[in-house]
Amino acid sequence: MSELELFQFLKQKVLLTYQKQYPYFQGNWKSFSSQDIQNLIDSISEKTKQSISEKWIYTHLKPELNSKLPRKDMLDILSQFSGFSGWDEFVFKNREVAFEEKIKLPKKNNRNSFIIVGIVVAVTIAGLLLYSQKKITQKFQLKNQFTNETISTKEVKAYTIENNKKVEVPIQNAEIEVELKDEKTKVVIQSPYYKKQEVEIAKVSGKNEILLQPDDYAMMLKAFMKSDIKNWETRKIQLDKILSVDLEVIVMLKNDLGIEYFNKKEFSEKLIVPTESLKKMQILEIKNNEAGKIEFIRIKQ
Known part of the structure; x- marks a missing residue:
């Protein structure tokens, strides 16, 4: 098995590790939402004491197939998150078994089948009994x-x-x-x-x-995106007041086509002239710096 195929297997391991922490997520990388990405970034940071960026996840984990292998330091982080010391150990332990584990088929053993069925029935009954108890x-x-x-x-x-x-x-x-x-x-x-x-x-x-409690600057930004304010100069002044110089804006494109990045100048130019497409955009996340100005915005197109 090639290293690129092993990376695909590592992506599955990362997803399984994430599902252990967030069992309500039952999807795959394609259905991995922006909130799931933030949860994963936090989990990786907490477990490995190292960071991974949202852009890297979109570039290397979200795609169904990868054409090239990421940097080894990033592979080490994902391997550590999945329970290994690093990429080298992951490759050593999984090179021969990864493909088999991925397409594992049940063996024809009637006795084992009956045992498995019995366990499934017992677990299902126990779950139904617990669920039937009155919740507060x-x-x-x-x-x-x-x-x-x-x-x-x-x-x-x-x-x-x-x-x-x-x-x-x-x-x-x-x-x-x-x-x-x-x-x-x-x-x-x-x-x-x-x-x-x-x-x-x-x-x-x-x-x-x-x-x-409302965030005043976030509410102002919402008004700029949804309203039909015609005074461009006034809007420019107000935007300069609420947006940080180091502003970073991520726009998530429709149909999972990727993302676009804007800095303060580029984003301000989009807000100066109200358009129907701008009004339809949905703000998913806003972060403020220590001075209270908006330094990060995530938007869904």
Whole structure:
């Protein structure tokens, strides 16, 4: 097996390691979302104490096939994340077995088949019994702290922290329903337009509210993208005030065609003249520097 084929196998190992930390993800690299990419970057940093960029993931991990082998230092990082000392150990241990593991077929052994079927049935029954137990849940409505209006579902994400892992919480009609598994369950609310909110919930019944504080600069940026402001000079001045000199903008293209990068000057020029395509863009993430100015924006086309 060639090293390029082994890299394809390593990509599978990385995906399996990621799924152990985020079991609710059952897709593949093609369906790997921007949030999954951020989760993976954080997990790799935490486990290996080394960093990997979003652009590198798009270039080398997202494609179904790779035409060339990445740098060895990056292969070492992925191998360490997958439980090996580095790329050399991964190659040594997997060169002969990688292909077999990838297309492993069940052996014709009736006794083993019965045992496997019995285990599957037992696990399924146990799962159904656990699921049938009454869950203790609590509902929360997400609102703007200043206007007291409910927040658009598309503009916010919520998750709980269980055993130091993130578990996404569905949001419907600006409302979340949290299952209380411990005496205190922590819920984290994130949005590109609101400041991050962490809430500890005790085991009590009833419906409550979570008030999110808007990020003023992010709200201004949203207004620039969605409105029909005609005064270009005013918009230029305001953009210069809220955008960092080192601004980096990532625009995720439709149909998984890749990404585009813009600096402050290039992005400001796009915002000066409102267009229909600009209004349809969706902001996924905003980061601010220490001075409060926007230094990073991720947008979905």
